[in-house]
Amino acid sequence: MDYSSKHSKLLQFIFLLVVFLLLCQFIVPSENNFLWRFPPLIKDLPFLINDTVEYFMFEWMPIEIYDPEIEEFEKSPLIQEVTRAISGAMLFFIELIREIFIGGVKTIVAFTSWDFVSENKWARWPALPWTVVAGGAVLLGYKLQGKGLAILASFSTIYISVFGQWEPAMETLSFVLIAAPISFFLGLALGVWSYKSKKVEATLNPLLNVAQTMPHFSYIVPIMVFFGVGDHAGAIATIIFATPPMVRLTLLGLKRVSPEVLEAGMMSGCNNFQLMFKVLIPTARRDILIGVNQVIMQCLAMAVIASFIGAKGLGFNLLLALNGLRIGQALEQGICIVLIAVLLDKMSLAWANKKIDYFADLSFLERHKFSLLFLAIFLVSTILAYIGTFFFKEGFNYLYIVPHNKGITAETFLQAGVDWVWDTFFFSLKAFNVFLIQQVLMPMKAAYLSMPVAATFVLTMGIGYIVGGIRSALIVGGFLLFIALTEWWDRALITAYMLTFGVIVSGIIGMTLGSLCAQNKLTSKIIILACDTFQTFPSFIYLIPVIMLFGVTDTSVLIAVIVFATIPATRYTVEGLNNVPPSLNDAGLMSGVTRIQRWSKIQLPLAFPHMMLGINQTVVFALFMVIIGAMIGTDDLGQFILKALSDKNGVGNGLTLGLCVAFIGLAVDQIIRTWANERKQILGIA
Amino acid sequence: MYTIKRTVGAIVAGIILAFSAGSISAADSSSPIVIPTHNWSSQVVMAYVVGGIFESMGNNVEYKSADSQAVYEAIRIGDVTISHEVWQSSFGKSFYNAMAKGGVIDAGSHSAPTLEEMGVPTWVIDKGLCPGLPNWEALKNCHKAFATADSGGKGRWLEGPQSWHGQLMPDRINALGLDSKYVVKFAGGADALWAELASAKKEGRATIIFNWTPNFTDAEGFTFIEFPEYTDGCRKADGGDGSCGSPKGWLKKAANYKFPKTHPAAYTAFSRMSFSTQDIGQMAALVDIDKMTHKDAAKKWLADHGDVWKPFTQAGM
Amino acid sequence: MSSQIEVEQNKQPVIQCDSVYKIFGENANKMLQSSKGEVDAKIFQDAGCVVGVNNASFEVYKGDLLVVMGLSGSGKSTLLRCISRLTDATAGNIYIDGQDLIAMSNKKLIELRRNKMGMVFQSFALLPHKTVLENIAFPLQIRGNSTEESINRAMEMVKLVVLEGRENYFPRQLSGGQQQRVGIARSLAVEPDIWFLDEPFSALDPLIRKEMQDEFLRLQSVLNKTILFVTHDFHEALRLADRIAIMKDGIIEQLDTPADIVLNPATEYVRKFTEDVPREKVLKIESVMDALDSSEELSDLKVSKDAIIETVAEEVLGQEKPVAVIDSNKKVVGVLHRSHVIKVLFGGRGTLE
Secondary structure (H helix, E strand, O other): HHHHHHHHHHHHHHHHHHHHHHHHHOOOOOOOOOOOOOOOOOOOHHHHHHHHHHHHHHOOEEEEEEEEEEEEEEEEEHHHHHHHHHHHHHHHHHHHHHHHHHHHHHHHHOOHHHHHHHOOOOEEEOOOOOHHHHHHHHHHHHHHHHHHHHHHHHHHHHHHHHHOOOHHHHHHHHHHHHEEEEHHHHHHHHHHHHOOOOHHHHHHHHHHHHHHOOOHHHHHHHHHHHHHHOHHHHHHHHHHHHHHHHHHHHHHHHHHHHHHHHHHHHHHHOOHHHHHHHHHHOOHHHHHHHHHHHHHHHHHHHHHHHHHHOOOOHHHHHHHHOOOHHHHHHHHHHHHHHHHHHHHHHHHHHHOOOOOOOOOOOOOHHHOOHHHHHHHHHEEEEHHHHHHHHHOOOOOOOOOOOOOOOOOOOHHHHHHHHHHHHHHHHHHHHHHHHHHHHHHHHHHHHHHOOOOHHHHHHHHHHHHHHHHHHHHHHHHHHHHHHHHHHHHHHHHHHHHHHHHHHHHHHHHHHHHHHHHHHHHHHHHHHHHHHHHHHHHHHOHHHHHHHHHOOOOOOHHHHHHHHHHHHHHHHHHHHHHOOOOOHHHHHHHHHHHOOOHHHHHHHHHHHHHHHHHHHHHHHHHHHHHHHHHHOHHHHHHHHHHHHHHHHOOOOHHHHHHHHHHHHHHHHHHHHHHHHHHHHHHHHOOOO | OHHHHHEEEEEEEHHHHHHHHHHHHOOOOOOOEEEEEEOOHHHHHHHHHHHHHHHOOOEEEEEEEOOOOOHOOOOOOOOOOOEEEHHHHHHHHHHHHHHHHHEEEEEEOOOOEEEEEEEEEEHHOOOOOOOOOOOHHHHOOHHHHEOOOOOOOOEEEEEOHHHHOOOHHHHHHHHHHOOOOOEEOOOHHHHHHHHHHHHHHHHOOOOOEEEEEEHHHOOEEEEEEEOOOOOOOOOOHHHHOOOOOOOEEEEEEEEEOOOHOOOOOHEEEEEEEHOHHHHHHHHHHHHHHHOOOOHHHHHHHHHHHHHHHHHHHOOOE | HHHHHHHHHOOOEEOOOOOOOOEEOHHHHHHHHOOOOOOOOOHHOOOEEEEEEEEEEEOOOOEEEEEEEOOOOOOOHHHHHEEEOOOOEEEEEEEEEEOOOOOOOHHHHHHHHHEEEEEOOOOOOOOOOOOOHHHHHHHHHHHOOOHHHHHHHHHHHHHHHOOOOOOOOHHOOOHHHHHHHHHHHHHHHHHHHOOEEOOOOOOOOOOHHHHHHHHHHHHHHHOEEEEEEEOOHHHHHHHHHEEEEEEEEOOEOOOOOHHHHHHHOOOHHHHHHHOOOHHHHHOOHHHOOOOOOOOOOOOOOOEEEEHHHHHHHHHHHHHOOOOOEEEEOOEEEEEHHHHHHHHHHOOOHHHHH
């Protein structure tokens, strides 16, 4: 039965392929032939979106507001006032945290006025000496977990300070400390809500899908129109990106709580609130904590893009360094971002896992030992900082704040490394590059562009049908129809070509690497750590070296894509293989299989559905990077999204293009997910 | 309804007036002037220079990083107060789009004449990789020298991102009859252009890229190609055939429409501000060559060149 | 204990079920109405409904230990959940201490659970993020008791279930038996009157299960709760119960004392369970004694009528003469012949019926 159904699927695929090729052969490429290209029926959609947004933002429900600065009454639309109020509130908190770390006047201004601050020069919030923050972080690490975390905290803070990245790092930190908790609570709330209501879950699901697959550049302009420019706008863009995984994992965790635990809560007399917050959420913590980890990783991964709309800090400086081709400096800043991510992640985990001791009968000193220690650190550091003013005469007090780019730097060293790579590999790579472009990429791109739209639909919907029946076929078809009716179909085909190439190569590399590393506990651990690091390491950094080695070509874009998209392929392969029940491995061992056999006959088939979900994530990551590839120079949808930043109807264009990209991702997602779920059910590991 | 709004407005006004009482008679509001920083050195240094000038006049200043295209929308809405580097060719479109929607005003130009044009690194000419350059006619015979792997045997022009000038360069190639010999590739950003310059130099390969002056590349030597002269309306977008080069361009300053009212003195100074090619080159060199931080570079420039900027701030000039 | 039941027979039952139905499925209500109480599982199944509990009526009195026994899918756990209102019954009435459970407001229900009910679960259902102590204190803290009070009370419970020294362990660090001790301690922390146990020992090893059953009997002898105990293990039911309700396909096939069930199985289904039950382990002397015959010469040995046969068999068989049977007031109420004991021990069911 299994054999015959497999067989029939294979036949179906062959039949589909034949039809596809025939269609490609016989449809005439002409502008008027709608089988070749659909007419762009919804090309006015961007204008419509744009006009609607602008109407609501700039015209709807105007209220009169007096502007004291110009002593005139002005009409200001309601929505603008509302979004500005939200922006203001967020900005206040970001500034508050920032000024605690590095000083400033904004918080004082919020309670008084700029005049007050201008007239009273004493009205400034002084920065904490960096030693206080560093000491505090170490102490917190020790309190939460112990020596290990304390060492990590001290290494991170000292690195950041000594390398002269203190101020930008604190700027980045301050906006992450706002964005991450908001994403966390928002995600938790939405997750809980969708747990409680099937309707909410059903409505939220597509929105989350779109939010996760839509390229950031496409919603940068809308955010700016709604919320303005600044750290808060960066934080909002970050929240949009970081919340969906939190919602997903919360829902997953809650659904996995055993019904008996829920009943135990009810029988303990919990009301709904207690049931949710004392029983369900704590029990689902394993998944929720993975959500927290994802939120933090995503927040820091957004540091660079957030600087496009005004977020200060490491991201902006990194972009600036790259623009001056100072790759060494950019690397140092990238490492700072990774360190902050790792430290925050570990601290939040440790905090969530803390135990309470009810029977400890402690003296006052013991109970307040950490507060007292912090006070001591504060005093000692302040005194040191004060003494420092006598030692460091050039105006930089290294015991207070190491000024930006005034610390030690390994830039020349790193730069030399980059140059060495360049000198050593350039010419051999060039031959490879020329070969790849002329023999593989150009023909592939041409092939994609020569597909008649009807053939594309037959192929994709056909695959959808074979994998998941009529429903999948219609969903896939619906997504593609939207793209086909815009005027960007050809661009989407180019995106699809790069996506295909990137996913195939990343998939092969990732699965091979993952399989090799999963053979051993230690290597598994190392590779997962590497995945975490590369996920937060700002992808922009390798764009420049790649351009220098491969020029402004598709090769450069694809290499950046592959470096990034290999992460999930590897991670899921390792996880999938490690999750194969040990009893099955033992059974295999007892029947005398070799290592290779064990891998190919036992582990791989069982881990395959999970690995396919990895490929699914690989598609998402690859798509993300293909779009970022527009920063290198592409002629696909990404370039148009970048262009939308300056378009007159940028909001509409950006959002529509973003949807096109998201829909490509979702169409692929639909097919892979359906397939993987079906396999899982067959294997009984759903 | 209207009266209610008025009353509410008046009350709000009253409260705010009470807070800001001291400054109403003074010339400039004390609320900060928001200056954008983009991702290239000279712009960031100049942001701190302009900010330093405002501060010397007693104003509060705030810097916000922003995308260089998206910033005009931000100025229009009022989140950013000014832009001190509006390059005609790259940002003219965004600038005029925002101006058309209302909210952005033109605050005059810098004296630096700018040129934004396709060109080659000077060593390409010195090495004789394409004899006859910088005259554009020379391109007809040496497209092979500019070919790349993905250009299909044609020579490649590396343009800036499409957001800068849209179809301008492809139109020009067609109009000049170069379309059988050249293609245009859009780079993703300025850094891609500089990376191409660096790698071409290392390789000793000829390359045509879009570039502008004043820029830090001036120091290394960069020669712009001489296309047929620009005349009004010669571009395809303006109804011409497109067979012309770029004009000697302007480098404008933009401001939010409220700026002259809220900070009259600062606005006057801003509209007078005019930096020359030399000034901009000096600012960029402090960072790109002397490796100073942007803030330090601005401080040093302000300290060394008081004769240039002090006059902007003096009334009655 | 059964004597106590008789005493309190006139009193109000602690739990009272009147024609309780639980039908799963979309149009359960409609189906039930049209069937007028005559529920046929087959017909319902064809209509997409699953019958969980079918017309259950019974009472449980204070201090009574009712065991609901049935195989998986028999509806025993569903019945338990109807009575604890973890699920709402489709039809019928349930009274707890005379209060209508089904009409009860949410607020009152929470009050009831916080003060009167405790429940033990098959999979222990401990909160993984809380220590032993915190798990036990959980219902108290939910009720709003102060932390100190809750922790102190929880510590008492730790002692009651003999887990001293492990109060700061997390559930994952405990064995199954220990985890269930925590579950028991948690369910008893609020000093409930009614104690629900849903297959509490099913997930444990046979040896541990025996130990836990002893532990349970010890606790019950001290606490004397009103208990509803669900199990699929007939031997466990016999061992623990005052009365047993045997369920099949949602219907209570028979509700009786262990002895009566073994001696008089009401249906073929019940009889199958009783077939290989060693009678001496179930039957009390009472069920095999004869009426007192003054002509008979009795041995010196006297046995209680409530004693399980197995426990006294050796002594009785050692006597040459019949043995006197006495009640709790030491009054002789009957006489026990060796032949009857031998029959119970070595077969020959017929004579007993």
